[in-house]
Amino acid sequence: MPYAxxxxxxxxxxxxxxxDQSASMEDPFGSDGTTKPKADGVADAINRLLQDLVIKCAKxxxxxxxxxxxxxxxxxxxxxxxxxxxxxxQDIVPVSKIxxxxxxxEERTKKVDDGAGGFVEQSIKFPIWIDSVANGGTPxxxxxxxxxxxxxxxTAEHPKAFPPVVIHIxxxxxxxxxxxxxxxxxxxxxxxxxNVLLFNVHLSDNPNATQLTFPDNPNDLPDQYSQLLxxxxxxxxxxxxxxxxxxxxxxxxxxxxxxLNADLPLVIQALxxxxxxxxxx
Amino acid sequence: xxxxxxAYWLPKKGHEEAEYEDAFAPDSVTLETDLFRxxxxxxxxxxxxxxxxARTLVREWENGSLTKEQFVADISRLQENWRRGxxxxxxxxxxxxxxxxxxxxxxxxxxxxxxxxHDRHEAGADEPGDSEAGNSAVQDDIxxxxxxxxxxxxxxxxxxxxxxxxxxxxxxxxxAVGDCNLFQLRGGKLLTAFPLTTSAQFTGGPFLxxxxxxxxxxxxxxxxxxxxxxxxxxxxxxxxxALAAWFLRCCExxxxxxxxxxxxxxxxDPQEEFSSLVRGLREQKLLHNDDVTLxxxxxxxxxxxxxxxxxxLIAWEEPAADDTGAAAPADPTDxxxxxxxxx
Numbered sequence: 001m002p003y004a005x006x007x008x009x010x011x012x013x014x015x016x017x018x019x020d021q022s023a024s025m026e027d028p029f030g031s032d033g034t035t036k037p038k039a040d041g042v043a044d045a046i047n048r049l050l051q052d053l054v055i056k057c058a059k060x061x062x063x064x065x066x067x068x069x070x071x072x073x074x075x076x077x078x079x080x081x082x083x084x085x086x087x088x089x090q091d092i093v094p095v096s097k098i099x100x101x102x103x104x105x106e107e108r109t110k111k112v113d114d115g116a117g118g119f120v121e122q123s124i125k126f127p128i129w130i131d132s133v134a135n136g137g138t139p140x141x142x143x144x145x146x147x148x149x150x151x152x153x154x155t156a157e158h159p160k161a162f163p164p165v166v167i168h169i170x171x172x173x174x175x176x177x178x179x180x181x182x183x184x185x186x187x188x189x190x191x192x193x194x195n196v197l198l199f200n201v202h203l204s205d206n207p208n209a210t211q212l213t214f215p216d217n218p219n220d221l222p223d224q225y226s227q228l229l230x231x232x233x234x235x236x237x238x239x240x241x242x243x244x245x246x247x248x249x250x251x252x253x254x255x256x257x258x259x260l261n262a263d264l265p266l267v268i269q270a271l272x273x274x275x276x277x278x279x280x281x
Numbered sequence: 282x283x284x285x286x287x288a289y290w291l292p293k294k295g296h297e298e299a300e301y302e303d304a305f306a307p308d309s310v311t312l313e314t315d316l317f318r319x320x321x322x323x324x325x326x327x328x329x330x331x332x333x334x335a336r337t338l339v340r341e342w343e344n345g346s347l348t349k350e351q352f353v354a355d356i357s358r359l360q361e362n363w364r365r366g367x368x369x370x371x372x373x374x375x376x377x378x379x380x381x382x383x384x385x386x387x388x389x390x391x392x393x394x395x396x397x398x399h400d401r402h403e404a405g406a407d408e409p410g411d412s413e414a415g416n417s418a419v420q421d422d423i424x425x426x427x428x429x430x431x432x433x434x435x436x437x438x439x440x441x442x443x444x445x446x447x448x449x450x451x452x453x454x455x456x457a458v459g460d461c462n463l464f465q466l467r468g469g470k471l472l473t474a475f476p477l478t479t480s481a482q483f484t485g486g487p488f489l490x491x492x493x494x495x496x497x498x499x500x501x502x503x504x505x506x507x508x509x510x511x512x513x514x515x516x517x518x519x520x521x522x523a524l525a526a527w528f529l530r531c532c533e534x535x536x537x538x539x540x541x542x543x544x545x546x547x548x549x550d551p552q553e554e555f556s557s558l559v560r561g562l563r564e565q566k567l568l569h570n571d572d573v574t575l576x577x578x579x580x581x582x583x584x585x586x587x588x589x590x591x592x593x594l595i596a597w598e599e600p601a602a603d604d605t606g607a608a609a610p611a612d613p614t615d616x617x618x619x620x621x622x623x624x
Contacts, residue, residue, distance in 0.1 A: 006570070009295070010295050051379075051382075054379045055379055055383045056327075058380055058382075059300075059383075060329045060330045060332070060333070060380070061299070061300070063379065099377070099379050100377075102378075125378050125382070127378060
């Protein structure tokens with residue numbers, strides 16, 4: 001049965017994030033009702049997700065390396081690992097390295113229930129591994145090529161692993177060609193436990209774009225960019241369907257790992273569905 | 282009574298011994314006593330410091346600081362101690378950011394606490410002392426707060442039950458939260474499974490005893506208590522979930538897994554044989570890869586001959602209408618007594 005491999009230190013899995021850092025990511029989220037640039041929101045979501053993954057892998061004696069994690073940013077003319085601080089330049093790192101090497105730890109506030117019907121602001125530590133970047137073009141093909149290269153190597157080195165999950169966040173318009181074939185190729189990479197899973201999160205500026213979460217057909221897609229990303233995404237695994245269903249999304253056996261016109265909370269939910277472990281040991 | 286108790290354990294495959302997160306107490310004893318307390322616990326892998334919490338729970342149960350009668354209040358006290366200790370560690374600034382944040386989620390453990398009593402309770406006049414219905418255990422009702430307002434009562438005020446059972450026989454009592462299990466064997470038959478009675482009930486996501494929370498009523502709702510009689514030569518097994526699920530699966534298939542265990546425990550190096558058994562079952566995919574613990578308790582083996590001529594020893598109560606049946610199973614393939622009981 002595919003997608004059933006135990007995730008353990010001796011058999012870790014992998015998450016690879018591909019983040020559009022082109023100039024258009026400076027625009028605000030479409031339906032968020034705020035002026036926060038997409039690039040800021042995506043950086044927040046990824047930093048928060050990394051924090052959650054580190055905590056998930058934390059034990060009293062330290063961090064267990066259940067995951068290897070990479071983050072590629074693409075913008076301007078090239079694709080580079082998006083880590084800042086001590087991890088700058090590294091494409092895939094074990095989660096223990098991530099735990100030890102945030103670039104900085106910011107103090108942020110969150111609202112918590114005060115127990116009397118109201119909320120109080122509480123100070124929390126917020127580690128930062130990637131910064132908000134928005135610059136130049138959208139070399140999506142280069143990003144997909146790089147992802148193929150990294151995961152071709154990783155799957156060869158980890159043949160029994162739970163397959164890598166790729167989460168790609170973009171506002172959708174590639175400036176270096178059609179990435180379709182490269183996305184298809186990425187999904188052909190595999191371990192003995194199954195093929196690489198590709199999630200596409202499309203932060204569209206198209207005025208006709210409605211919010212679509214995990215659709216099972218392309219009927220309501222507003223343009224060819226959404227079409228490309230929908231078709232490029234993987235069908236959810238049964239476990240991912242279960243998690244999405246628990247979160248209140250309608251799912252079927254054809255549900256794709258695709259989200260359109262997402263606001264920040266939805267980006268976070270999509271990340272969680274893509275990265276929830278089914279059988280961590 | 283003479284009690285011989287010994288624990289056997291193995292960490293999950295791929296883990297070091299130091300990473301084993303079950304706990305048991307005592308380790309190995311042979312003693313003459315009128316009261317014997319023991320426990321096993323299973324610290325949750327997903328949390329950190331669960332091993333330490335599991336050890337705290339079994340140690341406190343064994344020394345009588347954690348009791349059935351004051352279970353919720355006792356746990357509240359342990360949670361408070363835990364919080365104080367955690368605050369001190371945090372103030373020393375020794376914890377990494379992730380360790381601190383993880384620890385704030387709390388540690389969790391499943392627990393079975395078990396007590397053997399040699400004394401005989403004075404029975405009331407209308408106790409069903411000579412019923413033919415069987416020698417099975419009874420899951421006790423738990424006295425929840427009487428009115429709805431009491432649902433908000435602080436944990437210390439929540440009452441755990443349980444009148445002392447009126448038995449004219451040597452007796453045992455047990456508490457359980459989560460999916461650690463107790464089995465009682467007599468004469469080559471499974472007499473009791475508690476609190477879970479079928480392998481399907483091991484779903485992997487039970488309510489556990491947490492270091493956090495003031496939700497005493499939640500804990501009370503998930504606390505199971507039971508009691509029964511024992512006879513010389515009875516065997517009790519306390520098991521953490523993976524082994525208990527295997528044990529019940531075997532029973533459901535008409536097998537007698539206690540024969541396998543007794544054979545293993547009777548060898549010259551029972552711990553090694555036990556480890557070998559567990560490894561073999563894992564390889565055959567018959568046992569989930571998890572920490573495994575067995576605490577085996579034998580009572581008054583030397584008195585077997587005397588027991589053969591003794592009158593029947595019975596603990597029996599009329600089951601509630603919706604109980605799954607309190608009678609002892611007629612053969613090992615029957616469903617053992619017990620069952621989920623919301624109170």
